Amino acid sequence: MSSQVTGRPTDPGGTVKDREIAAEQRYVDIAYTRLEEMRADAQAMIREGYRQSLAGTKGSLVDRDAMVHQAALRAQALDIADDGLVFGRLDLAGTGEVRYVGRIGVRTSEHDSLVIDWRAPAAEDFYRATPEDPRGVVRRRVLHSRGHTVVDLEDDLLDPDAADGMTIVGDGAFLASLARAREGAMRDIVATIQREQDEVIRAPADGTVLVRGAPGTGKTAVALHRVAYLLFRHRRRFGSRGVLVVGPNRRFTAYIERVLPSLGEGSATLRSLGDLVDGVTATVHDTPALAALKGAEAMATVLRRAVADHAPGAPDELRVVFKGVVLSLDRQHLDRIRGDVHRRSRGSVNAARRQVAQMLLDALWQRFNDLGGPEAAREAEGAEAGLWNAILAADGLGALDDEQPGSPAGNGTPREQFDARVREQREFAGFLVAFWPIRRPAEVLRSLGDPARLRRAAGRDLDRDDVARLAASWAGPAGGGEPLFSYQDVALIDEIDALLGSPPRPSRRRAAASADDPFVVDGVNILTGEEVAEDDWEPEMQELTTSMERLERSRRVDDGVVEERPEYAHIVVDEAQDLSPMQWRMLGRRGRQASWTVVEDPAQSAWEDLAAARTAMDAALSGERPPSRGRNRRRKPAPRRTRHEYELTTNYRNSTEIAAVSARVLARALPEARPARAVRSSGIAPVLRVLPEAGLAAAAREAAEELLAQVEGTIGVIVPFHPAEAHDEGTIPLPHEIASARWDAAARETLAAGLPERVQVLDVLEAKGLEFDAAVIAAPETVAAQSPNGLRVLYVAVSRATQHLVVLTSAPEWEGILLSG
Numbered sequence: 136m137s138s139q140v141t142g143r144p145t146d147p148g149g150t151v152k153d154r155e156i157a158a159e160q161r162y163v164d165i166a167y168t169r170l171e172e173m174r175a176d177a178q179a180m181i182r183e184g185y186r187q188s189l190a191g192t193k194g195s196l197v198d199r200d201a202m203v204h205q206a207a208l209r210a211q212a213l214d215i216a217d218d219g220l221v222f223g224r225l226d227l228a229g230t231g232e233v234r235y236v237g238r239i240g241v242r243t244s245e246h247d248s249l250v251i252d253w254r255a256p257a258a259e260d261f262y263r264a265t266p267e268d269p270r271g272v273v274r275r276r277v278l279h280s281r282g283h284t285v286v287d288l289e290d291d292l293l294d295p296d297a298a299d300g301m302t303i304v305g306d307g308a309f310l311a312s313l314a315r316a317r318e319g320a321m322r323d324i325v326a327t328i329q330r331e332q333d334e335v336i337r338a339p340a341d342g343t344v345l346v347r348g349a350p351g352t353g354k355t356a357v358a359l360h361r362v363a364y365l366l367f368r369h370r371r372r373f374g375s376r377g378v379l380v381v382g383p384n385r386r387f388t389a390y391i392e393r394v395l396p397s398l399g400e401g402s403a404t405l406r407s408l409g410d411l412v413d414g415v416t417a418t419v420h421d422t423p424a425l426a427a428l429k430g431a432e433a434m435a436t437v438l439r440r441a442v443a444d445h446a447p448g449a450p451d452e453l454r455v456v457f458k459g460v461v462l463s464l465d466r467q468h469l470d471r472i473r474g475d476v477h478r479r480s481r482g483s484v485n486a487a488r489r490q491v492a493q494m495l496l497d498a499l500w501q502r503f504n505d506l507g508g509p510e511a512a513r514e515a516e517g518a519e520a521g522l523w524n525a526i527l528a529a530d531g532l533g534a535l536d537d538e539q540p541g542s543p544a545g546n547g548t549p550r551e552q553f554d555a556r557v558r559e560q561r562e563f564a565g566f567l568v569a570f571w572p573i574r575r576p577a578e579v580l581r582s583l584g585d586p587a588r589l590r591r592a593a594g595r596d597l598d599r600d601d602v603a604r605l606a607a608s609w610a611g612p613a614g615g616g617e618p619l620f621s622y623q624d625v626a627l628i629d630e631i632d633a634l635l636g637s638p639p640r641p642s643r644r645r646a647a648a649s650a651d652d653p654f655v656v657d658g659v660n661i662l663t664g665e666e667v668a669e670d671d672w673e674p675e676m677q678e679l680t681t682s683m684e685r686l687e688r689s690r691r692v693d694d695g696v697v698e699e700r701p702e703y704a705h706i707v708v709d710e711a712q713d714l715s716p717m718q719w720r721m722l723g724r725r726g727r728q729a730s731w732t733v734v735e736d737p738a739q740s741a742w743e744d745l746a747a748a749r750t751a752m753d754a755a756l757s758g759e760r761p762p763s764r765g766r767n768r769r770r771k772p773a774p775r776r777t778r779h780e781y782e783l784t785t786n787y788r789n790s791t792e793i794a795a796v797s798a799r800v801l802a803r804a805l806p807e808a809r810p811a812r813a814v815r816s817s818g819i820a821p822v823l824r825v826l827p828e829a830g831l832a833a834a835a836r837e838a839a840e841e842l843l844a845q846v847e848g849t850i851g852v853i854v855p856f857h858p859a860e861a862h863d864e865g866t867i868p869l870p871h872e873i874a875s876a877r878w879d880a881a882a883r884e885t886l887a888a889g890l891p892e893r894v895q896v897l898d899v900l901e902a903k904g905l906e907f908d909a910a911v912i913a914a915p916e917t918v919a920a921q922s923p924n925g926l927r928v929l930y931v932a933v934s935r936a937t938q939h940l941v942v943l944t945s946a947p948e949w950e951g952i953l954l955s956g
């Protein structure tokens with residue numbers, strides 16, 4: 136027989152629950168004592184590493200690095216586990232075995248298990264056991280701690296028949312934990328992961344895991360816990376090549392950035408779509424219409440043409456003199472050569488200058504021969520020499536020598552002599568650098584602010600209006616100044632980077648090689664643009680750099696050009712429903728060999744052409760290189776990797792009252808979609824106020840101030856999106872654009888001025904993925920009208936709050952739509 140207890144006093148010494156807590160505390164204390172010893176061991180190992188380095192020989196440096204690095208990671212993980220080390224206990228049927236589950240595995244010095252790491256197979260039952268399928272578990276107990284102190288318990292009785300005499304305490308602490316105040320940063324959920332979530336977290340490490348679910352079902356939380364799980368179970372595989380977690384924007388990555396470190400994982404890379412490319416940062420969102428243009432797969436073709444166009448400022452004619460014969464190549468000829476090189480060197484355009492030089496020499500040689508070759512040279516030289524000799528003779532000097540013996544131009548076949556002579560000429564070197572400059576991806580994108588250049592690149596892939604809008608967005612503000620890059624631009628810059636490739640790497644022994652390198656002119660290698668100094672090579676220093684420094688250097692950013700694009704072993708994509716085809720291509724390049732976790736809710740997608748985005752996603756996930764003529768022809772299509780699909784069905788964020796409002800918006804936005812089941816009622820009804828449009832901003836401020844007194848945690852004031860796209864003088868803005876002008880950055884700042892930090896004013900696109908205790912939604916009518924998928928954007932906005940929802944509208948019909956429609 137078990138007894139269900141909720142804290143009734145049973146004797147003067149306290150309640151049954153108090154005694155249970157005290158018993159658990161004794162166990163937890165033992166675990167902490169052992170944790171302390173493990174930390175002391177890790178610290179000793181770090182000290183030993185440094186001691187070795189002081190005595191160090193070169194050979195021991197690498198060992199020391201590895202030792203200190205590992206010990207430091209261990210010490211850090213142990214420090215993090217210090218808070219709430221043990222959070223679960225399982226009592227098993229039959230043997231009566233008891234297992235404690237915690238943030239990290241803890242063993243006695245005799246290697247007996249004290250606490251099982253939550254990611255270990257033995258902890259799986261803690262998350263998976265249910266009354267229908269108890270998996271041998273009689274009682275599951277969740278321990279709530281503050282620091283080292285157990286403050287509360289909650290039990291689940293899973294197998295009543297086996298619970299002989301077992302005490303069961305609990306009062307719905309799980310639901311209570313869902314209602315806790317939000318602090319502005321997401322927290323880990325290790326103690327309360329639910330079965331359907333655990334299945335995703337522990338899904339197979341290979342292939343693709345695709346997770347769908349409505350807002351608040353824990354998709355983000357689950358994806359992050361999966362990263363911690365994968366790194367724990369497959370450290371060798373995922374730890375060395377890395378895990379990348381991609382979120383929609385920087386506000387979102389700031390919101391989730393503490394979860395992985397709180398799980399002891401600092402090694403995953405967390406990036407937003409706006410800062411995936413080193414050296415470039417997106418600061419604005421395009422309007423949905425412009426984002427649709429920039430994100431479409433057709434841009435890949437447009438950019439391919441743009442990269443192959445002649446560089447801005449490139450000369451139209453090459454002119455050199457060989458043995459008195461003037462040789463020139465005109466624009467047409469040069470265009471042909473440029474086209475040829477681009478076809479052959481896609482992906483390494485920046486490294487192709489040597490090839491260009493060779494093709495120019497071939498063409499000049501051809502030209503020389505067309506003009507009569509050596510015969511013409513003799514004539515021209517004869518005439519020139521005759522003239523000079525006459526001048527010299529008049530000055531009483533001797534005749535000009537023929538070829539200087541020993542000069543490179545004097546040796547070899549006639550063709551070799553020709554090449555050497557032409558290369559030496561300053562005109563040729565200068566032309567080569569201007570004709571084939573090392574190009575920076577961001578600069579190439581900006582050059583498309585020139586409508587004529589963009590029109591050439593556009594071919595038939597963009598119509599005239601599209602070209603005008605795109606060029607305006609890349610040309611920069613009307614009064615001058617640099618254009619701001621948008622989130623979609625970052626993917627385009629990455630695409631250009633992939634086409635251009637890195638500049639040629641300097642040769643390691645460049646000083647030695649430079650002496651007889653014909654491409655070195657005045658101490659500068661004209662193929663690479665680098666200075667060739669004689670004594671800058673320091674092998675000794677090279678040997679002494681640590682492995683960490685080398686890694687750092689391999690990812691060095693040089694003036695906006697990424698030297699090496701990192702590839703990852705696993706990529707997690709959150710809010711994947713919003714990725715454009717071009718963004719999928721950008722991710723695909725970072726994970727050709729990767730396995731993936733893709734998290735999405737199609738109902739929250741602002742993207743219009745979901746089918747095109749799906750195709751691009753499939754290509755990225757299968758590791759296919761984006762199609763590029765020629766190179767891909769011989770490649771077999773990449774096999775489609777195994778895909779495991781999951782759906783999460785319980786909404787842990789919204790109260791049932793708020794979930795009902797968001798379900799109404801969903802029914803309008805996407806009638807066939809199913810809302811998730813909310814599990815917690817707050818008793819707080821959502822509020823809707825109708826007022827004149829001019830008063831919306833003031834009312835939003837007022838509502839935020841009122842809510843400050845009602846909630847302990849965060850408040851989000853969510854306003855319509857303000858487009859960054861510049862309108863030229865002649866364009867007439869659409870009605871929603873006039874309305875949204877009210878919500879520009881300055882207006883948002885005024886709205887937030889003087890309010891405490893826990894109030895955030897943000898637009899609907901920034902609100903994606905976030906959550907607040909209370910949300911104020913201003914002008915749902917504007918949000919809904921701002922794009923073809925405006926209702927889906929509104930669905931995102933109304934599903935952000937955990938407790939309070941206040942909607943402010945100037946359109947009375949929204950009362951019916953949101954509250955009773």
Ligand SMILES: Nc1ncnc2c1ncn2[C@@H]1O[C@H](COP(=O)(O)OP(=O)(O)OP(=O)(O)O)[C@@H](O)[C@H]1O
Pocket residue numbers: 312313321322324327328329332348349350351352353354355356357736787788903904905906934
């Ligand atoms: N098992 C759980 N125990 C406690 N809290 C949970 C659990 N699962 C999810 N939550 C909480 O529910 C909230 C919503 O989770 P999350 O943000 O991961 O949802 P989501 O599905 O990504 O939502 P959206 O689609 O809106 O981005 C978070 O506060 C999260 O901590």
